[in-house]
Amino acid sequence: MLLDLTDEEALALAAKGDSEAFGVLYDRYIDRIYNYIFYRTGNQHDAEDLTSKVFIRAMKHISNYTDRGVPLSAWLYRIAHNLVANWHRDNSRKQDVALDEGMWINSDAELPESILMRSEKDQGILLLVQSLPEDRQSLLVLKFVEHLSNAEIGQIMDKTEGAIKSLYHRTLLSLREELGNGNKYHILKNGESKIP
Amino acid sequence: MKLKLFWKKSKDSNELGILENQLDILFLPVAPQIEFVQGLRNELVGDSKKHKLTLSPSKMRNGLIWVGGVASVFIMVMAGLRAIITLLGAVGIVQQINKQNQSTAEAPLRIA
Numbered sequence: 001m002l003l004d005l006t007d008e009e010a011l012a013l014a015a016k017g018d019s020e021a022f023g024v025l026y027d028r029y030i031d032r033i034y035n036y037i038f039y040r041t042g043n044q045h046d047a048e049d050l051t052s053k054v055f056i057r058a059m060k061h062i063s064n065y066t067d068r069g070v071p072l073s074a075w076l077y078r079i080a081h082n083l084v085a086n087w088h089r090d091n092s093r094k095q096d097v098a099l100d101e102g103m104w105i106n107s108d109a110e111l112p113e114s115i116l117m118r119s120e121k122d123q124g125i126l127l128l129v130q131s132l133p134e135d136r137q138s139l140l141v142l143k144f145v146e147h148l149s150n151a152e153i154g155q156i157m158d159k160t161e162g163a164i165k166s167l168y169h170r171t172l173l174s175l176r177e178e179l180g181n182g183n184k185y186h187i188l189k190n191g192e193s194k195i196p
Numbered sequence: 197m198k199l200k201l202f203w204k205k206s207k208d209s210n211e212l213g214i215l216e217n218q219l220d221i222l223f224l225p226v227a228p229q230i231e232f233v234q235g236l237r238n239e240l241v242g243d244s245k246k247h248k249l250t251l252s253p254s255k256m257r258n259g260l261i262w263v264g265g266v267a268s269v270f271i272m273v274m275a276g277l278r279a280i281i282t283l284l285g286a287v288g289i290v291q292q293i294n295k296q297n298q299s300t301a302e303a304p305l306r307i308a
Contacts, residue, residue, distance in 0.1 A: 019240075019241045019242075020241070022240065022241065023237060023240070023241045026236075026237055026240060026241075027237075030228065030233055030236075030237075031225070031227065031228065034226075034228040035225050035226055038226050038228075039223065039226075044229075047228075048228070048229075048232050051228070051232075051236070052236050052239075055236065055240055056240070059240055122222055125218070125219075125222060126222065140219065140223075141223070144219050144220055144222070144223035145223045145225065169212075172212045172215055172216065173208075173212070175215060176211060176212065176215050179215075
């Protein structure tokens, strides 16, 4: 029964061209990869686009994958991490982010209802997280969305467990400072602008 | 001094703990749309099935060599059989001619 296969067994079969074995891996990781990318990009459309690219790339290179102490999940997250980093780089050229005291973050995000139903404050915190440097964003998403340990996050981000722990602590301090300073994060919708 | 530091550390730790709880509640899993998940799966698994039917260049080369070899052997065997049959036929014809000659040679003796 294919569903009973471990990741390694399914991977070995998928590498030989067994499409159903690849389908098993896909079913296992699609939600997790999508979640990671969604919280990194902030909108459904780009999350779907990048998630597709992750699995297409994984399928293309699956025969080259060798377990060098990096489990399959970490490999998939790394692909996702790199694609999101490229996406941010491309989008940073397009997006206008005002870095004044009251941060105005332009967001034409396609947000699912579960996010839209949250308070503006919560949405603001999510956008604040998105404004963090990439490695800190990635760390928070992997910790709070994927519930990975520091060691697992270290494998994905190619850092030691200690470095992750330290980065995490600094990230929390930085977030606390931003929130504590009373910065207001105003979400611009449909091109509206608000002058403080 | 030590007491102040201890108190500050304790306060920091509490505040960070509260922030962690906030983030825990905030980062809820978001389910991808079913149509997207199914569509991508069909695209990937379907593509994999197509890939199963295609051969790598080296496999194709080996396959062609095998097919060519088998075909060559078959043709050679058929040609050989044909040659044998032809030879047997020729032998048969020669035998028939000989028989005819013999019967022709015997015939005048009978008349006489």
